[in-house]
Amino acid sequence: AEEMVRKSELLSVIGQLAAGVAHEIRNPLTSLKGFLQLMYSHHQDKQQYFTIMLSELNRIDKIISELLVLAKPQDIAFKERDVVPMLEHIIVLAETHAVMHNVRIFIHHEPNLPAVMCEENQLKQVFLNLLKNAIEAMPDGGEVHVSVRREEDTVVISFRDQGCGIPEDRLARLGEPFYTTKENGTGLGLMVSYRIIHNHGGTISVTSQLHQGSTFEVRLPVS
Ligand code: ADP
Numbered sequence: 045a046e047e048m049v050r051k052s053e054l055l056s057v058i059g060q061l062a063a064g065v066a067h068e069i070r071n072p073l074t075s076l077k078g079f080l081q082l083m084y085s086h087h088q089d090k091q092q093y094f095t096i097m098l099s100e101l102n103r104i105d106k107i108i109s110e111l112l113v114l115a116k117p118q119d120i121a122f123k124e125r126d127v128v129p130m131l132e133h134i135i136v137l138a139e140t141h142a143v144m145h146n147v148r149i150f151i152h153h154e155p156n157l158p159a160v161m162c163e164e165n166q167l168k169q170v171f172l173n174l175l176k177n178a179i180e181a182m183p184d185g186g187e188v189h190v191s192v193r194r195e196e197d198t199v200v201i202s203f204r205d206q207g208c209g210i211p212e213d214r215l216a217r218l219g220e221p222f223y224t225t226k227e228n229g230t231g232l233g234l235m236v237s238y239r240i241i242h243n244h245g246g247t248i249s250v251t252s253q254l255h256q257g258s259t260f261e262v263r264l265p266v267s
């Protein structure tokens with residue numbers, strides 16, 4: 045338990061720092077991209093340099109976008125919400141990503157689930173991160189099952205995939221900033237998600253079996 049407390053404190057500091065830095069980087073980044081695009085039209089002969097520069101800037105942009113989710117304190121308002129409609133909305137958003145990966149998404153839920161107190165946009169971001177990871181874990185396609193149930197005073201949302209699984213020695217690294225095994229990954233999705241769920245008084249747990257799949261479970265206190 046002590047280890048978990050230390051990890052969440054560390055995530056809290058990292059999250060705040062990262063969000064602040066992300067905010068500061070956004071403006072100069074936008075101006076750099078604008079000028080590069082302008083110069084591009086006058087230097088057609090140096091196309092390959094511009095292509096590399098723009099793709100590197102886009103990578104920075106992707107990292108910044110993931111971190112900025114944590115960085116809008118003015119928008120933070122906790123409200124009572126049902127998670128099922130939020131999940132249904134996220135599944136629609138992830139549908140094209142799923143189709144491209146030959147993945148089908150299913151949702152199952154108990155009737156009469158209680159609401160949770162949450163910042164809706166942040167919680168949706170967590171659901172989207174977990175759903176995208178589940179899809180990306182199945183390069184040859186498969187199924188993702190999202191299910192929602194009540195367990196005493198918590199609402200449990202689970203994302204189960206039939207993907208590659210996570211080796212035992214790597215489970216502890218999940219949520220570490222920049223830990224990724226993907227060529228185009230940022231390794232920030234889980235860090236941000238753990239941070240958001242921690243702010244909601246909840247937890248995320250993972251069980252996984254190599255080549256069988258993984259299940260990520262989000263537990264949120266009932267409102
Ligand atoms: P990213 O998706 O950009 O790599 P994340 O923080 O979302 O960053 O995930 C970090 C790493 O955790 C992934 O690169 C992957 O190795 C592992 N991971 C996360 N979710 C799953 C999953 N459902 N199945 C297998 N591995 C996963």
Ligand code: MG
Pocket residue numbers: 173176177233234
């Ligand atoms: Mg991810």
